[in-house]
Amino acid sequence: MRDFAVSDDPRVQTQLDRLGALSVPQGRIGLDVVRVLLERLGNPQRNLPPVFHVAGTNGKGSTCAFLRAALEAVGRTVHVFTSPHLVRFNERIRVSGKLIEDETLARHLDEVLDVAEAAGIGASFFEVSTAAAFLAFSRHPADACVIEVGLGGRYDATNVIETPVVGGIASLGIDHEAFLLAPEDNVPSDAMTRIAFEKAGIAKSGAALVTLDYTPAMNQAIQGQAAIVGAPVIRRGQDWTIVASPEGLTYSDAQGSLSLPTPRMPGLHQGVNAGLAIAMLRHQQAVDIPENAYAEAMVQASWPARLQRLGEGPLTALLPAGTACWLDGGHNPDAGNAIATHFRRPTRVHLVLGMLANKAPQALLEPLRERLASVTVVPVPGHDCHDVEAFRQVPDIPAPVAAANVREALSALRIDAQQDDVVLIGGSLYLAGTVLRDNDEIPD
Template identity: 90%
Template sequence: MRDFAVSDDPRVQAQLDRLGALSVPQGRIGLDVVRVLLDRLGNPQRNMPPVFHVAGTNGKGSTCAFLRAALEAAGKTVHVFTSPHLVRFNERIRVSGKLIADETLAELLNEVLDVAVAAGIGASFFEVSTAAAFLAFSRYPADACVIEVGLGGRFDATNVIEAPVVCGIASLGIDHEAFLLSPEDNVPTDAMARIAFEKAGIAKSGAALVTLDYTPAMNQAIQGQAAIVGAPVIRRGQDWAIVASPEGLTYSDAQGSLPLPTPRMPGLHQGVNAGLAIAMLRQQQAIDIPQGAYAQAMEQASWPARLQRLGDGPLTALLPSGTTCWLDGGHNPDAGNAIATHFRRPTRVHLILGMLANKVPQALLDPLRERLASVTVVPVPGHDCHGLDAFLQVPEIPVPVAAASVRAALSTLEIDPAQDEVVLIGGSLYLAGTVLRDNDEIPE
């Protein structure tokens, strides 16, 4: 499936049209193509500011947000590369703290696409996007780069980075099975250990690999990958800890203890993501971070469409006054569990659900089952997605109904103002992007 992107700027749209036309030969895997492309561009990945590289199934984007917030609170300027975008392609590339300007984006994409076409190497959407970001980061000054892995780790296009100052792995779960669990010799046979093996492929010599604590088989797979390149593994519960309380967070490691406020981003899992970011920052020597910057990061970090409470806008105006509406792009069981934990009170949830056809329909329904007041299935505009039939066989949930759009679903919800009822729109980051656009909350 191709990633889709549109722009109001005709110069950018012309390049996005070229980008969207790219295809990947079926079954191609590896870093050879992106390396050739970057070599033709002068290997910009070797001329970027210090790199913080983050992998994971869920939470890696939020971890990047905490990294950026802490670095900026320390007075540093930061380049950021993340994916996917929600509304505008520009969201993927932040140059010196700001979303890349349309003119700069158009020029960079044109330059990279011209080189890719001339080379005839069959570069993909993500490979070209990565090359454009690295080219920008090599040309504009900043103190640090925060780079999120797109898919997996070992064969992700961002893994051409040769000397990051630190790497991190966030929460792990089953996702993108066709790519990450494809048959291969000399890899773990256990599915979760294989996922961990793939993510740990970002490990580099001399850079700490900071992780959460997983199952013994997953920890062993990560340790094995790190040992191959000589990267020390810094594991939660063994080398660092993060504890939440009503008063806030307490982070601790061999360097001491840090009291921190509760993160601005909702969800208990955000405390873990914040802890991972802090551990990464304290395991590198390239940039000094004063202790006060960590507390500021908790209050400043934000990441749209991850348990985001929607504000007043055209969509939320369709709901009864005072009704809370949440948005989350999570689409796998690990994300579903995190969302359900957030709604652990006796809250009743009206779920508006749109999921791509290659995702598991029960991913959000199973964890939320006991809290569901209603389920409304909507399409994900521009993408192949599950229809109503895919959800009708899920046991022990309210009978799902279909709506033509999120707007139509919101208009027909029967919300009891006497109950603790909220609305959750979820199942896809692509759906989340349309919701943010239609509610006039475009990410900045």
């Protein structure tokens, strides 16, 4: 499976080819390798502007987008590290507000890869990517740094950050089971509690850990992890609230209340992500954020392939005029439930679905079951993925059909304008990247 994009710049492509050749030895977990790598690079992670560190199963990228928008609304410059990318690897690393330039990216990747190879430590794709981002951030000035956890939290490469100004945990669900639920002594046995335990591993001494409200066992696991390092937990429903209404959002905490516009990003869950970002900003003291910045963030923040309505382009031109075509990279049940909440009846959804072979086929189909008008299964280019037979095992849905690609799938749909039909392309961020490229909507 490939986890890297191609580049028109030969200097970048050379480094992407080197990245793509990396692998992680079976069973190897922990932060030892990335710490050695960063030590050889001069520990750039210790020379960053104030760090906002965000973990979660779903919503952490959107939370990062709200954080960045609020910080930039008051003229702050922001470094951002997120994953995965959709079309270009550059999307992972935003330096002082702009996607990292090809020449800078190639130079930093080359430096990190050379050091990793010389050390012979077997650094992984994500460890090298993280080190390259920290190296770039340490060499360019900015007022703040927003870091998204890649996978889990406790053993994620980004967790070498020693002194964040605040941490956050977004929505939690079952994902990456092979890594996050691997057998280990002295960890929770319940799957969801274990997920919460892993995410709470980002807690650091003296930095507030801002969370949503989960089950009592999950809340307790997070509280326990935070207590070990001396991190106060700021929980939704207990220390802060966010309420959506037709007029917008109302955020409240001990500091007071804010009346905010409805977020530009569609979906009721985005109000929750916005609330998490606001709570993080209001429970740190390193960067001053005036109240007007929060309202500006609601209308400015965007995050591609998360309930994104596609614009005019080569793919949407294949649909009848006026047909809404949505794109979402969600691939687990938690994401499926959020998507289904957005597409309320009587809307009928024509689902064009591609999912990696290690994801559950029913993750989107079951939440959307009552709204489905058709299901068309497409491959995820360059990846091992489910074929149409896997989806035919899910009961009580329209009979899935196969198409060779998204273009063929869209061309074959029978859209009924009288039935409020919409199209949703989903199931994989890798598929989403292909769709954005083919519809000429490359993220910037």
